[in-house]
Every structure is written in structure tokens, then in C-alpha cells.
Amino acid sequence: MADEVRTGVPRRGPTISDVASRAGVDRAVVSRILNDDPRLRIKPSTRERVLAVVAELGYQPNAAARSLRTARTRTIALLVPDFENPAYGQIIKGAETAATKADSALLTASMELGEESFEHYAKQLGNGRVDGLLLAGGGITGTREEHLDRLGPPWLCVNRTGPGKRRYVVLDDERATELAVSHLLELGHTRVAFLSGPADSDTAERRRLGYIAAMEAANLDPGFVAHGDYTADGGAAGMQQILAAKRRHTAVLVANVASAVGALYAARQAGVHVPDDMSVISIHDLSIAAFLDPPLTTVRMSLSGLGARAVDLLLTRPRNEEIREVLEQPIDLIIRESTAPPRR
Amino acid sequence: MADEVRTGVPRRGPTISDVASRAGVDRAVVSRILNDDPRLRIKPSTRERVLAVVAELGYQPNAAARSLRTARTRTIALLVPDFENPAYGQIIKGAETAATKADSALLTASMELGEESFEHYAKQLGNGRVDGLLLAGGGITGTREEHLDRLGPPWLCVNRTGPGKRRYVVLDDERATELAVSHLLELGHTRVAFLSGPADSDTAERRRLGYIAAMEAANLDPGFVAHGDYTADGGAAGMQQILAAKRRHTAVLVANVASAVGALYAARQAGVHVPDDMSVISIHDLSIAAFLDPPLTTVRMSLSGLGARAVDLLLTRPRNEEIREVLEQPIDLIIRESTAPPRR
DNA sequence: GACCTCTGGTCAATCGATTGATCACGGTTC
DNA sequence: GAACCGTGATCAATCGATTGACCAGAGGTC
Numbered sequence: 001m002a003d004e005v006r007t008g009v010p011r012r013g014p015t016i017s018d019v020a021s022r023a024g025v026d027r028a029v030v031s032r033i034l035n036d037d038p039r040l041r042i043k044p045s046t047r048e049r050v051l052a053v054v055a056e057l058g059y060q061p062n063a064a065a066r067s068l069r070t071a072r073t074r075t076i077a078l079l080v081p082d083f084e085n086p087a088y089g090q091i092i093k094g095a096e097t098a099a100t101k102a103d104s105a106l107l108t109a110s111m112e113l114g115e116e117s118f119e120h121y122a123k124q125l126g127n128g129r130v131d132g133l134l135l136a137g138g139g140i141t142g143t144r145e146e147h148l149d150r151l152g153p154p155w156l157c158v159n160r161t162g163p164g165k166r167r168y169v170v171l172d173d174e175r176a177t178e179l180a181v182s183h184l185l186e187l188g189h190t191r192v193a194f195l196s197g198p199a200d201s202d203t204a205e206r207r208r209l210g211y212i213a214a215m216e217a218a219n220l221d222p223g224f225v226a227h228g229d230y231t232a233d234g235g236a237a238g239m240q241q242i243l244a245a246k247r248r249h250t251a252v253l254v255a256n257v258a259s260a261v262g263a264l265y266a267a268r269q270a271g272v273h274v275p276d277d278m279s280v281i282s283i284h285d286l287s288i289a290a291f292l293d294p295p296l297t298t299v300r301m302s303l304s305g306l307g308a309r310a311v312d313l314l315l316t317r318p319r320n321e322e323i324r325e326v327l328e329q330p331i332d333l334i335i336r337e338s339t340a341p342p343r344r
Numbered sequence: 345m346a347d348e349v350r351t352g353v354p355r356r357g358p359t360i361s362d363v364a365s366r367a368g369v370d371r372a373v374v375s376r377i378l379n380d381d382p383r384l385r386i387k388p389s390t391r392e393r394v395l396a397v398v399a400e401l402g403y404q405p406n407a408a409a410r411s412l413r414t415a416r417t418r419t420i421a422l423l424v425p426d427f428e429n430p431a432y433g434q435i436i437k438g439a440e441t442a443a444t445k446a447d448s449a450l451l452t453a454s455m456e457l458g459e460e461s462f463e464h465y466a467k468q469l470g471n472g473r474v475d476g477l478l479l480a481g482g483g484i485t486g487t488r489e490e491h492l493d494r495l496g497p498p499w500l501c502v503n504r505t506g507p508g509k510r511r512y513v514v515l516d517d518e519r520a521t522e523l524a525v526s527h528l529l530e531l532g533h534t535r536v537a538f539l540s541g542p543a544d545s546d547t548a549e550r551r552r553l554g555y556i557a558a559m560e561a562a563n564l565d566p567g568f569v570a571h572g573d574y575t576a577d578g579g580a581a582g583m584q585q586i587l588a589a590k591r592r593h594t595a596v597l598v599a600n601v602a603s604a605v606g607a608l609y610a611a612r613q614a615g616v617h618v619p620d621d622m623s624v625i626s627i628h629d630l631s632i633a634a635f636l637d638p639p640l641t642t643v644r645m646s647l648s649g650l651g652a653r654a655v656d657l658l659l660t661r662p663r664n665e666e667i668r669e670v671l672e673q674p675i676d677l678i679i680r681e682s683t684a685p686p687r688r
Numbered sequence: 689g690a691c692c693t694c695t696g697g698t699c700a701a702t703c704g705a706t707t708g709a710t711c712a713c714g715g716t717t718c
Numbered sequence: 719g720a721a722c723c724g725t726g727a728t729c730a731a732t733c734g735a736t737t738g739a740c741c742a743g744a745g746g747t748c
Contacts (some may be wrong), residue, residue, distance in 0.1 A: 063417075
């Protein structure tokens with residue numbers, strides 16, 4: 001048992017019986033009124049009397065009792081790898097809005113990749129705590145999938161896919177990278193490097209593929225690919241590799257904004273001027289991008305839209321149906337000052 | 345009633361009765377074993393048999409049933425104004441860790457300041473959904489406090505205080521600003537401006553007071569105070585005001601990192617070199633601070649520590665006890681390259 | 689007057705776990 | 719052989735809401 005907690009006696013609010021007796025009706029009547037039971041035939045005056053008592057007492061149906069009876073919790077969980085990353089903040093925001101519309105609450109938790117952490121959440125979320133599970137971020141291997149399936153609630157991966165995955169929603173990262181590359185090519189660049197995310201990240205891989213496809217479509221050789229880790233630190237290290245590569249590049253496509261912050265820093269340290277010596281463009285747009293030095297050109301996709309769509313899919317699709325969705329949404333190029341034509 | 349949701353039949357897992365009958369004991373035995381009831385006297389062999397069945401079936405006690413019976417949910421809610429702000433991310437992280445240690449889950453929600461939003465959460469969280477409520481961010485006025493009290497669960501403000509508030513935990517913002525100011529004074533600055541947060545923000549006000557106290561303690565006149573809004577946009581605008589002020593300043597203390605990003609941008613735009621023409625220091629340290637141009641000197645406080653402490657207080661203090669705590673924790677000056685002695 | 693229908697409700701089982709009260713039984717004590 | 723004790727459990731009420739089944743009475747129909 002956990003540490004004893006002494007927050008005093010938990011106070012219970014008024015119950016449906018309180019409302020019923022005060023209004024002089026059966027509990028069933030109260031329940032049916034509040035749930036808009038279509039089979040209920042009742043005098044308008046009785047209905048009003050009941051609603052008046054509900055308002056007077058401030059009655060709220062007890063969530064535990066309700067979900068015990070109905071086997072639904074009106075809560076869904078969203079596991080993210082890192083709350084400090086504003087990109088996940090956007091996903092959470094969108095998910096929350098959608099959950100609210102569906103009259104549900106959102107339970108968020110951060111899941112690191114460790115085994116204990118996974119076990120912990122499996123325990124917390126098992127059996128009746130949530131109606132469904134959204135997994136943003138990686139680490140969902142085959143054995144874990146089975147574990148999740150045994151857990152009970154339906155689940156869905158957000159912005160992660162993979163060969164064996166049956167249920168996921170992702171952004172159209174390939175189209176985003178193609179848009180970024182074509183911007184660079186239109187400016188006249190031909191030697192474009194790619195600063196990727198972690199090697200095991202699925203979004204990073206999809207962005208890499210989009211980059212390669214776009215380069216090859218233009219009959220250009222793909223350039224250097226450096227691996228970062230989606231942090232400013234990793235972005236700085238990746239940029240150093242690119243600057244040290246045998247082949248000189250005139251532009252870099254960076255896989256996310258945090259990495260781009262690091263990449264710009266490393267360029268500055270190396271005395272490489274952006275955009276005159278080197279153009280930098282990033283996938284995703286965050287509010288700080290406009291205030292970097294120089295202001296960062298980005299490709300904007302709606303992460304909040306992704307979060308919202310994930311919730312909708314989770315709540316409306318049958319539990320075992322396959323879901324393999326690439327989100328269709330506008331993808332915009334936000335041109336700022338970190339990209340320019342290459343100096344000849 | 346909300347939109348009909350058709351995620352198929354909710355699946356129920358094995359119940360305590362399944363375990364009991366399979367192990368050939370009463371349900372009470374299973375319950376007491378799993379809850380370590382000290383009054384339970386039982387044969388070791390029976391205990392093992394029961395635990396074996398629990399493991400075999402993957403039994404998890406149903407959360408709804410348990411909390412219906414015990415009137416405890418082992419869930420606490422944390423309301424934040426903005427998930428995209430990494431500072432709140434840190435608070436969430438700390439709160440989650442502490443909640444996990446107390447064997448509870450953390451339900452997060454973003455609350456905007458609007459009235460509807462408040463009503464909505466009041467409804468969602470009323471009556472038995474959570475054991476307690478943590479409110480990070482503002483907007484808790486007198487009438488809302490009463491509303492919260494009627495709601496049932498105990499609540500606590502995080503990083504917000506105010507004259508009438510009875511229950512809060514805050515960081516020692518005054519000490520942090522004093523540390524920042526004394527760093528600037530030691531470098532030789534005498535004309536130090538303050539770039540604040542929103543006018544109605546309580547942390548911004550405490551930081552302003554700390555700044556004024558520190559200036560006066562050194563027998564210096566406080567300088568210009570510009571109001572931002574804790575975003576990069578607001579920070580840029582604030583910096584412009586400071587640069588346009590009649591009095592010339594040689595240093596600026598900025599109330600948070602997001603504002604500092606904007607302030608550095610505005611200085612750059614105005615051709616003002618940091619730190620040679622103007623030193624900039626910020627309260628709070630975020631991972632991007634080291635990669636800004638120039639790398640930003642900051643004062644570091646542990647927001648995750650704040651989140652964790654808030655959870656502990658909420659769970660362990662009696663529901664009506666006053667809590668007015670200024671968190672004691674190390675506050676560190678992280679000297680980077682945005683501060684330097686003033687040019688004579 | 690027997691039968692039916694409609695209105696406006698009521699009754700009671702049920703969801704799954706917890707917990708205070710109770711009990712059967714073998715052994716010990718006096 | 720009656721009373722008592724400790725061991726190792728069991729019994730049953732309870733938490734609060736939901737929901738299928740049922741029902742009383744008024745009015746209408748043949």
C-alpha cells in the first residue's frame with residue numbers, strides 16, 4: 001500500500017437519492033432526465049421541479065458510480081515522451097479540445113522509454129481507468145503492443161508508425177519535407193544536407209525519405225545526412241558534422257525547431273553566416289522561430305490538428321479496426337530570413 | 345447527452361470474483377491480500393495461490409469500483425494556462441513524478457481565463473473525479489474560490505498568490521530577482537531596466553518587487569519598467585520601449601525566457617549589441633537559453649520542484665488548513681554571454 | 689363491464705471492490 | 719466437559735448511478 005495520505009475525510013457531494021427525495025420522485029426519474037433518456041415520458045412540471053433541485057443542490061453525478069455502471073469513463077489518456085517540448089504541447093492542446101467536445105477528460109502522462117515506466121503506466125491505466133490510450137512518441141515494440149492489447153482499452157499511435165503497426169495517425173511528413181526542399185531548390189540550391197532526428201525516430205525517418213525523394217525527383221544527389229536528437233544540443237552537433245563534411249553544402253533542412261536552434265548556434269560559432277553562407281529551413285513552426293537569429297524559415301503543419309484527429313479516431317472507430325491514416329491538412333511554407341539564394 | 349460514440353462494446357477485464365472463485369477463496373480474501381490489510385491472518389500457501397491467480401489472469405482492480413467504495417480516486421488534476429509554454433511543462437513533470445510516488449495519476453487540463461472554460465472544468469472535475477486540484481496560472485478570483493470550495497475536492501494554487509489567498513506554493517521570486525540584480529550591479533551596472541510579465545500576473549509582480557528592493561538596497565533608483573506578456577512577442581515590444589525610454593539603460597532584467605528571446609530579437613533589430621551595449625539577464629533557465637544569440641545568462645529555479653511540492657502539499661495537508669509556502673530551494677545564477685560590464 | 693392504451697412514473701438488479709462483523713474448528717486451560 | 723482463544727477464513731452491507739421490467743390509474747373502445 002502506498003504512503004498513508006491524510007487529507008482529511010473525503011467529502012461526498014449530494015447524491016442522486018438526495019435529489020430524488022427532495023423532488024419527491026424516484027432516483028430513476030432523475031437519472032433519465034439528466035441523461036435525456038428518449039423513452040422517458042414525464043410531465044414538464046416534474047422535469048422542471050427536478051432540474052430546480054439539481055441546480056439548488058449543485059448536484060453532479062458521481063463519476064465513479066457512473067463509470068462502474070456504464071463501463072465507460074469519459075476519460076482518455078495521452079502518453080507523451082516530454083512535456084517540455086512545445087511540439088507535444090500543441091498535440092496535447094488539440095487532443096484536449098477534441099476530448100472536451102466529446103465530453104471526455106484528457107489524462108496526460110509522460111512516458112519515458114524505460115521498461116519500468118512502461119510497466120507503471122500499464123498498471124495505472126489498466127482496467128477501467130480510461131476509455132482509450134493515445135501514444136505519442138516511440139518505444140512501442142511488438143511485445144509492448146501485445147501488452148497494451150491485453151490491457152483492455154483501445155489504443156492508437158500518434159505521429160508514429162512502423163511496418164507492423166495496425167493503428168496510427170501521422171502527419172504528412174514526406175509532403176512537408178518535399179515542400180521545404182523545393183523551396184531550397186527554387187532558390188537555386190543544389191547541395192542540400194539533412195539534419196535528422198534520432199535514428200530510431202519514425203518521424204525523422206519519414207522526413208529523411210521525403211528529403212531523398214524530393215532531391216532525386218530533381219535529379220540531384222541527396223547530400224549529407226546528420227543525426228540529431230530533436231534537441232538544441234543535438235542540432236548543434238549535427239550542424240558541426242555538416243560543416244565538417246567533405247562536400248560543401250549551401251543549405252540544410254533541419255528536422256525540427258529545437259534542432260534548428262542548435263544548428264543556428266553552431267553555424268554562428270563556426271563563423272558561418274545564415275543565410276548568406278548557408279540556408280537553414282526547419283520542419284514545424286513554433287512561436288519562437290520568428291525571433292531567432294536569423295528568423296527561421298519553417299514548414300508549418302498543425303500538430304494540434306493531429307492531436308484532435310487522434311482523439312476522434314480513438315473514440316469513434318471500432319476497437320479492432322485498422323487505422324492507418326496520413327493526415328490531410330494544409331502544409332504551409334513560412335518564409336523568414338534563414339533562407340536565401342546561394343552565393344555563387 | 346454528448347455525441348454517440350461507437351467504439352464497440354467496452355471490454356471488462358477479470359474481476360475480483362473471477363480471481364476468488366479460481367483460487368477457491370472469498371472475494372474478501374483477495375481484496376485484503378492485495379491491499380495488505382494488517383488484520384488479515386492467512387496461510388502463506390493461500391496467499392501464494394491467490395497471487396498466482398492474480399498474475400495468471402492479469403487481474404487489476406477496477407478503478408471505478410474501488411473509488412466508488414473508498415471515495416478516493418488516486419487522481420489529481422493540474423490546470424495550466426498553456427501547454428506550449430515549456431515552463432509549465434517543467435511544473436507538470438515535477439507534479440507527475442510526485443503524483444506517481446503517491447500512487448496517483450495526474451489529470452492535466454488547460455484552463456484559459458474565460459468564464460465558460462472555468463465552468464467547464466468545474467463541471468468535469470466536480471464530484472468524485474479527482475482527489476484534489478492544482479491551479480497553476482491566474483484567474484482565481486474571489487467568487488471562483490467559493491465556486492471551487494463548493495466543488496468538493498481540496499485545491500491549491502501553484503506559483504500564484506495574492507492578498508486573499510489561503511492556499512498556495514510559490515517560488516522565491518524575490519530572491520531570484522535580487523540574485524539577478526546583484527549580478528548586474530557587481531558587473532558595474534547602475535541603470536537597470538525591468539521587462540515584466542502581464543500586469544495581472546502575480547509572479548511578474550513579485551519579480552518586480554524583488555527588482556525594486558534590490559535596486560533600493562544598493563541605493564540606486566529603479567529604472568524603467570516595461571510590461572510584456574511572457575511571450576517572445578511581448579518581450580520584443582517591451583525591449584523597444586526600454587530602448588526608446590528617455591533614460592538610457594545599460595542592462596535589462598527580463599521576467600522570463602520567452603520574453604528574453606523577443607528582447608534579444610528587438611535589440612538586434614535596433615542595432616543594439618548584447619552584451620556590449622546592453623546586458624540581458626532572465627529569470628528561469630530553459631534548455632534553449634544556452635543556444636540563443638548571445639547565449640542567455642539566467643537565474644535557475646526548479647519549476648519541477650515546485651510542481652512536486654505542490655502535489656505533496658495537496659495530498660498531505662488537511663483540506664482546510666492554510667498553506668502559504670515560499671519554496672526553499674537552491675537558486676542558481678547561470679552566467680552565459682548576455683551579460684558583461686557596461687562600456688564606460 | 690371487459691379489455692386495451694397511454695401517461696407518468698416506480699422497482700430492483702446490477703456494476704466491482706471494500707470492510708466491519710461474524711463464524712467454524714482445532715487446541716488449550718482449568 | 720465447559721469455556722476460551724487463535725487461526726483462517728466467510729458473510730453481507732455498502733458506495734451511487736443506470737436501466738430493463740413493471741405498474742397504477744385515467745380514459746377510450748367495443
